[in-house]
Amino acid sequence: MKIIMLGAPGAGKGTQAKMIADKYGIPHVSTGDIFRANIKNGTPLGMEAKKYMDQGLLVPDELTVKILLDRVAKEDCSCGYVLDGFPRTIPQAEVLDNALKEINDKIDFAINVDVPDENIIKRMGGRRACLNCGATYHVEYIPPKTEGICDACGRELVLRDDDKPETVGSRLDVYHKQTQPLIDFYNAKGILKTVDGTAGMKEVFAAINAVLG
Ligand code: AMP
Numbered sequence: 001m002k003i004i005m006l007g008a009p010g011a012g013k014g015t016q017a018k019m020i021a022d023k024y025g026i027p028h029v030s031t032g033d034i035f036r037a038n039i040k041n042g043t044p045l046g047m048e049a050k051k052y053m054d055q056g057l058l059v060p061d062e063l064t065v066k067i068l069l070d071r072v073a074k075e076d077c078s079c080g081y082v083l084d085g086f087p088r089t090i091p092q093a094e095v096l097d098n099a100l101k102e103i104n105d106k107i108d109f110a111i112n113v114d115v116p117d118e119n120i121i122k123r124m125g126g127r128r129a130c131l132n133c134g135a136t137y138h139v140e141y142i143p144p145k146t147e148g149i150c151d152a153c154g155r156e157l158v159l160r161d162d163d164k165p166e167t168v169g170s171r172l173d174v175y176h177k178q179t180q181p182l183i184d185f186y187n188a189k190g191i192l193k194t195v196d197g198t199a200g201m202k203e204v205f206a207a208i209n210a211v212l213g
Helices: 013-024 031-040 044-053 061-072 090-102 117-126 165-179 181-188 201-212
Strands: 002-006 028-030 081-084 109-114 127-130 136-138 192-196
Touching (some): 013 081, 028 031, 028 061, 031 061, 044 061, 061 081, 061 090, 090 181, 109 201, 117 165, 181 192, 192 201
Parallel strands (some): 002 081, 028 081
């Protein structure tokens, strides 16, 4: 099964993507995580991506598409995957579509986790991330067992630079201009499923499961 998660930054698509990946035993592929791992390791790709990420801008398509296509070509993706944060532009979606067509394949579902901007702004300020293992939490909705400490690896949790209030506004603008058109794109293909992302994490997951059948 090949699934794309759509939704504004902070809509909870990453959390849902991980839950879907666990349930179906398929990889959770997050371009944001791949970029962050590269930043952490100080690679040239990471240094380039950081320039855009810190400003709440999208990393250029050429760079993003290449890392995504390399990732999904790996053996562990042969039975499917959940894409989280890709595609974020129409050209990215077209490249993915064409790459899949070449191997007689296609995306099965594009799940749109729908959350209004007001809720997003409130959520992002409470989000905390572990820069070591990539786990994410929310001070109110998904708190770690010990405040400020990652349940999975015990490192300190931080408010990511790109979740800081000054960056959230520009990320939402970028989302509406560049990513939201993907909703019509996948709707036209008949694979778009929209779920109400304002409900609790478990309710949203139940709605997604109903969609996936
Ligand atoms: P995320 O963790 O998905 O919210 O991504 C964090 C940041 O990484 C985004 O704000 C972008 O700067 C960059 N990024 C992640 N995925 C993409 C993508 N598909 N296209 C361009 N930039 C991306």
